[in-house]
């Protein structure tokens with residue numbers, strides 16, 4: 001029967017008759033409704049850092065629901081789990097006196113950061129600073145600002161006029177950022193948004209020195225540096241906020257996904273003290289922004305339990321230990337005639353980009369490979385119709401990484417063999 005569920009990022013004409021029903025999950029494995037198991041090579045959508053089926057998170061969630069299911073935090077309302085989580089995140093954030101604004105996901109966090117950046121300048125008497133710069137290949141979610149900032153062209157197409165004060169620069173060349181700033185005028189720019197490792201735009205680790213140089217250029221021009229760590233945070237590339245390994249100290253950091261390992265939807269923005277103080281030290285100045293479920297106590301309880309696990313098992317450290325083995329499991333594919341590039345080595349994110357001629361000659365071949373790989377027991381994703389990407393739970397073992405590499409190669413070969 002045709003589904004009534006409208007899937008995101010889907011061509012419903014193609015999937016409406018055959019949804020792939022996931023029934024349960026445990027550790028690094030998911031199971032379909034026939035009981036067939038698959039290695040969750042993508043940790044869901046880059047979020048399940050702690051792995052599936054953690055009773056500790058489930059119990060914390062249930063206990064909180066029994067006590068206080070939900071209550072809002074607008075105005076002076078608050079609750080203990082939200083307070084505890086904000087304090088804990090503030091202590092972990094690589095910023096002085098960080099304050100934490102909660103949302104319900106990454107896209108909302110990006111929009112929150114963009115609005116806070118603009119408001120920050122307005123409150124500081126520079127209301128013309130509205131322009132936002134982002135990078136080509138970047139993904140910042142599908143809300144209003146995030147859609148406008150998208151460096152993946154297709155994600156902006158067809159929606160009519162978007163934010164006009166948005167500019168994209170080369171993803172790997174800090175001089176291009178400098179040139180754009182000179183063109184636009186630093187006095188008109190509110191912020192620069194950058195994913196530490198570009199995720200959905202093709203799993204692209206930064207060129208050595210790029211992020212540091214970009215942050216320095218922003219600082220020189222007084223432009224707020226916003227790290228979009230929605231994917232990179234909570235261990236995925238090591239560290240808590242996805243920027244520590246480069247020694248970055250952003251003005252704002254967006255996060256989501258791994259903060260709860262996806263057990264419940266949570267996102268947020270960490271704002272450095274010097275940004276937050278503009279609002280926090282100004283009585284009578286309302287910030288008219290915030291989603292209903294900001295500071296949701298049950299979601300916060302899930303996040304706290306998840307952080308306990310990430311900390312206790314040092315999963316951020318584990319991601320760094322395993323980044324090389326993950327890349328090495330895929331590197332043999334670099335010699336494969338169907339493959340243009342293999343990327344990875346910075347955190348548990350890796351990608352296999354298919355050869356351009358092959359893609360041009362065989363429309364939809366990447367999707368067929370994804371399916372063939374799934375039929376062999378491994379979940380991978382296709383990005384941009386050209387790239388197979390993996391980002392497994394941080395609890396994956398080296399043996400399982402071996403299985404991942406082997407299964408990926410087998411699926412690719414099966415499609416090529418016709």
Ligand SMILES: Cc1ncc(COP(=O)(O)O)c(C=O)c1O
Pocket residue numbers: 045104105106107108110139140141142195199200228229230231256257267
């Ligand atoms: C870097 C980045 N920013 C923002 C988002 C949007 O997050 P959400 O899908 O939770 O709105 C994503 C989602 O993948 C992301 O990767």
